[in-house]
Every structure is written in C-alpha cells, then in structure tokens.
Amino acid sequence: MKLTILGCYAATPRTFTNPTAQVLEINNHLFLIDCGEGTQVELRRNKVKFSKIKHIFISHLHGDHFYGLVGLISTFRLLNRESELHVYGPKGIKEIITLQLKLSNSWTNYPLYFHELTEKEPQLIFEDAKVTVETIPLNHRVYTNGFIFREKPGLRKLLINEAQNYGIDVALYQSVKMGKDVISNEGELIPNYLVTAPPDPPKSYAFCSDTAYSPAIVPQIKNVTVLYHESTFLEEHKHLAAPTKHSTAIEAATLAKEANVGTLILGHYSTRYSDIELFRKEANTIFQKVELADDGRNFTFK
Amino acid sequence: MKLTILGCYAATPRTFTNPTAQVLEINNHLFLIDCGEGTQVELRRNKVKFSKIKHIFISHLHGDHFYGLVGLISTFRLLNRESELHVYGPKGIKEIITLQLKLSNSWTNYPLYFHELTEKEPQLIFEDAKVTVETIPLNHRVYTNGFIFREKPGLRKLLINEAQNYGIDVALYQSVKMGKDVISNEGELIPNYLVTAPPDPPKSYAFCSDTAYSPAIVPQIKNVTVLYHESTFLEEHKHLAAPTKHSTAIEAATLAKEANVGTLILGHYSTRYSDIELFRKEANTIFQKVELADDGRNFTFK
Numbered sequence: 001m002k003l004t005i006l007g008c009y010a011a012t013p014r015t016f017t018n019p020t021a022q023v024l025e026i027n028n029h030l031f032l033i034d035c036g037e038g039t040q041v042e043l044r045r046n047k048v049k050f051s052k053i054k055h056i057f058i059s060h061l062h063g064d065h066f067y068g069l070v071g072l073i074s075t076f077r078l079l080n081r082e083s084e085l086h087v088y089g090p091k092g093i094k095e096i097i098t099l100q101l102k103l104s105n106s107w108t109n110y111p112l113y114f115h116e117l118t119e120k121e122p123q124l125i126f127e128d129a130k131v132t133v134e135t136i137p138l139n140h141r142v143y144t145n146g147f148i149f150r151e152k153p154g155l156r157k158l159l160i161n162e163a164q165n166y167g168i169d170v171a172l173y174q175s176v177k178m179g180k181d182v183i184s185n186e187g188e189l190i191p192n193y194l195v196t197a198p199p200d201p202p203k204s205y206a207f208c209s210d211t212a213y214s215p216a217i218v219p220q221i222k223n224v225t226v227l228y229h230e231s232t233f234l235e236e237h238k239h240l241a242a243p244t245k246h247s248t249a250i251e252a253a254t255l256a257k258e259a260n261v262g263t264l265i266l267g268h269y270s271t272r273y274s275d276i277e278l279f280r281k282e283a284n285t286i287f288q289k290v291e292l293a294d295d296g297r298n299f300t301f302k
Numbered sequence: 303m304k305l306t307i308l309g310c311y312a313a314t315p316r317t318f319t320n321p322t323a324q325v326l327e328i329n330n331h332l333f334l335i336d337c338g339e340g341t342q343v344e345l346r347r348n349k350v351k352f353s354k355i356k357h358i359f360i361s362h363l364h365g366d367h368f369y370g371l372v373g374l375i376s377t378f379r380l381l382n383r384e385s386e387l388h389v390y391g392p393k394g395i396k397e398i399i400t401l402q403l404k405l406s407n408s409w410t411n412y413p414l415y416f417h418e419l420t421e422k423e424p425q426l427i428f429e430d431a432k433v434t435v436e437t438i439p440l441n442h443r444v445y446t447n448g449f450i451f452r453e454k455p456g457l458r459k460l461l462i463n464e465a466q467n468y469g470i471d472v473a474l475y476q477s478v479k480m481g482k483d484v485i486s487n488e489g490e491l492i493p494n495y496l497v498t499a500p501p502d503p504p505k506s507y508a509f510c511s512d513t514a515y516s517p518a519i520v521p522q523i524k525n526v527t528v529l530y531h532e533s534t535f536l537e538e539h540k541h542l543a544a545p546t547k548h549s550t551a552i553e554a555a556t557l558a559k560e561a562n563v564g565t566l567i568l569g570h571y572s573t574r575y576s577d578i579e580l581f582r583k584e585a586n587t588i589f590q591k592v593e594l595a596d597d598g599r600n601f602t603f604k
Contacts, residue, residue, distance in 0.1 A: 012377040013343050037373045038340050044317050061405045063376045067369075071339045074365045075314040092405040099401060103363045103394040105444050142407050 001026045001151070001203045001225065001301045006042035008267035008293035010210075010232050010246075011064055013037050017271060018295050019064035022228070023048055024205055026149055027130040032056045033147060033207050039068035040075050046296060050079060055126065057133070058089030059209060060144035066093070070100050073108060081110040088125055088133075090143050091116040117145055122220055136220055138211035140245045146209065148221065151202035162195045203301055206261070209268050212242060213251035218258045225301055227261040228293065230268035231279050237270070249279040253286035263301070267293030303328045303453070303505045303527065303603045308344035310569035310595035312512075312534050312548075313366055315339050319573060320597050321366035324530070325350055326507055328451055329432040334358040335449060335509050341370035342377050348598060352381060357428065359435070360391030361511060362446035368395070372402050375410060383412040390427050390435075392445045393418040419447055424522055438522055440513035442547045448513065450523065453504035464497045505603055508563070511570050514544060515553035520560045527603055529563040530595065532570035533581050539572070551581040555588035565603070569595030 002025040007018025019036025030052040058066045094114035101107055126133035136146035155177035167185040175182055181192050206221040209230035221227055232246035241248050249266055256264035264287055266279045276292050283290045304327040309320025321338025332354040360368045396416035403409055428435035438448030457479040469487040477484055483494050508523045511532035523529055534548035543550050551568055558566035566589055568581045578594055585592045
C-alpha cells in the first residue's frame with residue numbers, strides 16, 4: 001500500500017503549495033482522492049501514469065478539493081483515453097462537470113460514470129475481489145465524506161517446503177492457499193494449518209478531510225493501518241477550528257489514539273504556518289506514530 | 303503598455319508549461335485575458351497584485367482558456383476582496399461559475415458581474431475615459447472572441463517653457479492640454495499649437511486566440527501597436543490547423559503583415575514542439591517584427 005501526496009495544504013494553491021490531492025496504490029488499484037486545482041500537473045511531476053487512474057473520490061465541493069477535476073477529465077480526453085473513469089463525489093458534481101464539457105463541446109470519448117453521494121450514513125461505494133471502499137460521513141461546512149479503503153483478507157501463505165514434505169500435488173496449492181485441507185499423494189488428509197501460514201493482515205487507509213473534530217467516526221476507523229486526518233490548525237488557533245469546521249493536530253491525534261490506528265498522517269495545513277513540524281510536535285503529545293504529509297511525499301506501508 | 307505572459311501553451315497544463323493567461327497593463331488598468339488552470343499560481347509567481355485585477359476577459363470556453371477562473375474568483379473571496387470584479391466571456395460562463403459557488407456554499411463577498419457575449423459582430427464591451435475594449439469575432443470550434451484594447455488619444459503635451467514665455471496663467475494649463483487656444487496675461491490670444499506638442503499616439507493591443515486563419519479580422523486590427531496571434535502549428539503540421547481551427551506561424555505573420563501591426567507576438571504553441579524559436583523563424587519569412595510569448599515573459603511597449 002503506497003500513498004503519494006500530490007497536495008496537502010488548505011485553501012488556495014500557491015507557488016510552492018498545492019491543494020488536496022493524493023494517490024493511493026492498493027492491491028493494483030490507483031485511486032485518486034480529491035483533485036484540487038493543478039492536480040494534473042502534480043500527477044505528471046510525480047510520474048503517476050494517467051491511464052492507471054480509473055476511480056476518483058471527491059470528499060466535498062470546496063474548490064481546494066475538486067477544481068482540478070474538470071481539467072483532468074479533459075486532459076484524459078486529449079490523451080485519447082479509452083478506459084472507463086468512475087467519479088465518486090457529492091451530488092452536484094455531475095452537473096458541474098457535464099455543464100463544462102457541454103459548453104466547450106468536448107464530451108469525453110471514454111466512458112465517464114458519476115456516482116453521486118447523498119447518504120449521511122457510511123456506505124459501501126466500491127467493491128471488487130480485493131478491495132472495498134466505504135464513505136466516512138464527516139462534519140464540515142458542506143456535505144463531506146471521508147473514505148476508507150480496505151484490502152480484503154488475502155490467501156493463506158503456502159509453506160512450500162512443508163507442502164513438499166507432506167507430498168501435496170502442485171495442482172492442489174491454490175486450494176491449500178484458500179484454506180482447504182487436502183489429500184496427499186500418499187492418500188493422507190493433511191490439515192491446512194500444517195502447510196500454510198496466516199495471510200498478512202489486510203491493510204486499510206482512512207482519509208478524513210475536511211472535518212471538525214468528530215469522535216463519532218472512531219468505531220468506523222478503529223484499527224486502520226493508516227489514518228490521514230486533516231489538521232488545519234495548531235493549538236494557538238484552535239478557536240478557529242470549530243467555526244470553520246476544521247481540526248487541530250491535537251484533535252487529529254486524539255482520534256488516532258481512540259481508534260488505535262497504526263499511523264496517523266497529518267495534512268491540510270493552513271498556509272499561515274511556515275514550519276509544519278509543529279503539527280507533529282503537538283500531535284506527539286497525544287499519539288506517537290505521526291507522519292507529516294507534504295507535497296510530493298510518498299509513504300509505503302508494508 | 304505592458305504585457306505579462308502567464309501561460310501561452312496549447313491544450314493541457316504541464317510541469318513547465320501553462321495554458322493561456324496574460325495580464326495587460328494599459329493606462330492604469332490591469333486586464334486579465336484568459337485564465338487557464340493554474341493562473342492564480344502564475345499571478346503569484348509573477349507578483350501581480352490580485353486586488354488590481356478588476357476585469358477578466360475570457361475568449362472561449364475551452365478548458366485551457368478558463369478552467370482557472372473559478373479558482374481565482376474563490377481565492378479573491380478568501381483574500382477578503384471587496385472591490386467589483388467584471389468577467390466578460392461567452393454565454394454560459396455565468397452558469398458555470400455560479401453553479402460551483404452555489405454548490406460549495408461560497409458566494410463571493412464582493413460584487414461579481416458577468417458580461418456574457420453572444421454577438422458575432424465586433425462589439426464595444428468596455429469603455430472609460432482612457433481605454434476601450436472591443437471584441438474580435440474569431441473562427442474556432444466553439445464561439446470565440448479576441449479582444450482589442452485601445453488607449454484613447456491622450457492630452458496634448460504642454461511645452462512648459464513656451465507657456466511661460468507667452469505668459470499663460472497656470473490655471474489655464476489644463477485647457478491648453480485639452481487643445482484650446484487661451485488668452486495670455488497680456489490679453490493676447492495664444493494659438494494652441496504654439497504652446498503644445500501632439501500627444502503620444504495611442505497604443506493598442508489585439509489578442510487573437512484561438513482561431514483559424516481569418517483574414518476577415520484585418521480591417522479591425524489594422525495598425526495596432528501589438529498583435530498577439532496564436533500559432534499552434536509550424537508548417538510541417540499545417541494540415542492540422544484547418545480541421546482544429548488553429549493557425550500556423552506563417553498564417554499569423556501573414557495577418558500581421560496585412561494589418562501592418564507594429565509587433566507580432568506568437569503563442570499558443572502546441573506542446574509537441576520543444577524549440578519555440580522555430581515559430582519565429584517561420585514567421586520571419588513573412589514579417590520581421592516578431593516576438594515569442596513564453597511563460598513569465600514581459601513585454602513593454604513605449
């Protein structure tokens with residue numbers, strides 16, 4: 001599971017800071033999460049292959065989270081994309097994009113599907129053999145969802161030496177990995193646990209931005225491998241967090257602790273701060289495993 | 303008259319090239335012309351003061367000419383702009399912008415006026431004491447206008463020594479500059495030409511992008527000080543110009559020659575070319591005074 005931060009600063013794009021966008025690589029999927037203005041340039045800068053992006057998740061309709069979407073969709077068209085693109089986001093996103101494509105007489109030449117969200121409860125919005133994606137209803141000034149990406153449990157790991165010792169035919173290895181007991185070449189029933197080890201625990205990634213401090217989400221994000229949680233403000237400006245429905249680093253860390261997450265990644269910093277290390281310092285007073293998002297930074301979780 | 307090129311490349315924004323946007327400084331106005339994705343960042347990079355932009359002219363509704371507009375309008379709001387903003391562009395632009403502001407619950411806190419264009423004939427769209435702006439109907443795949451910015455003739459220049467010699471009261475200087483004959487302190491009628499020189503010839507700037515080769519515009523752009531004309535293609539790809547309704551460098555130069563313009567600036571280069579000097583080389587076979595737009599380049603016309 002690999003996360004690439006394309007942009008992680010609040011409000012307006014600036015010369016050296018980009019608004020929210022990130023790419024999650026999980027089980028051969030490349031999911032784009034949010035798409036602020038300039039995201040297509042940051043994708044190029046980070047050498048993300050455009051054609052591998054098939055699903056885009058938009059948290060909410062504030063500009064710093066989606067103004068780059070229409071440009072990316074248009075660029076896909078200019079690059080002669082043929083494969084499907086699925087966009088998940090709040091109701092209204094389809095009208096915004098299609099209106100612009102209509103007025104520029106530039107319909108996509110690839111299938112473009114919108115999955116508009118209106119639910120206020122968590123909702124399964126994507127599922128295939130290996131991954132699920134659910135919404136995390138957040139508390140912001142407009143209708144907003146976070147997203148939780150979960151690997152499904154993988155196959156058990158074949159212990160190849162044991163399997164050979166017990167005389168298991170190669171043709172049965174897939175059944176063994178699926179947890180089945182099998183009959184050896186000598187006609188013996190071999191219990192599965194003798195020739196396999198448990199699969200790696202499935203990894204999960206929760207993206208929560210933008211949101212006020214919301215303890216209600218703890219049960220849903222419990223034990224996730226990685227939590228990205230916005231921390232727009234430091235303690236000195238915590239009086240600004242509630243009215244703008246944003247969070248502080250301390251609040252993000254408190255949720256991370258309550259939810260017992262593996263790693264907390266902070267981001268969506270107000271551009272008033274010049275030293276983002278202060279966010280880590282404050283969060284560390286509550287929770288130890290804190291990483292700082294920054295534009296162009298990669299995180300790999302094994 | 304000063305022109306700052308924020309972006310001058312066709313199609314998609316890339317790591318080191320920006321889509322169309324430029325700032326024209328003329329008689330204390332700061333006009334923004336087109337606003338591709340990322341324009342607000344380029345304005346910052348070029349140290350253009352946001353609050354001085356009061357008029358934005360959008361040529362057409364292809365993304366590389368206006369996808370940065372909604373972000374700029376939103377950023378003005380975040381910066382607590384108070385002064386009016388006027389946007390001139392094709393019909394539909396108001397719906398595109400207001401839909402997005404509505405869905406993000408982010409109406410501007412400053413007066414925002416849209417002047418939607420539908421005319422197919424040249425039209426005066428702005429006028430004050432010193433400057434006029436007219437549309438130049440262009441021939442592109444969607445409804446498109448160029449714009450011509452003209453200084454009005456200035457006041458005559460007072461020859462201060464002559465005025466003193468002829469005994470003209472200081473209170474009459476403004477009348478003298480306006481071309482009037484006045485009475486001297488000795489009661490004599492002083493003909494204006496004795497104490498003034500003609501004003502500088504008014505400058506003018508024509509912006510023509512995007513467009514197929516259109517000789518029909520020659521009468522309107524005749525004798526302009528500066529013509530910016532798109533040149534998407536070189537001769538080797540001229541077969542692409544007509545179907546996409548773009549122009550070649552040779553075509554742009556041919557118009558410049560026919561219209562007897564002072565300087566031709568080329569831009570809107572296809573990103574397939576790595577050496578833009580080739581555009582100048584080809585244009586120079588027809589017309590001598592050719593400049594190349596490039597991102598971040600400034601031109602001052604005295």
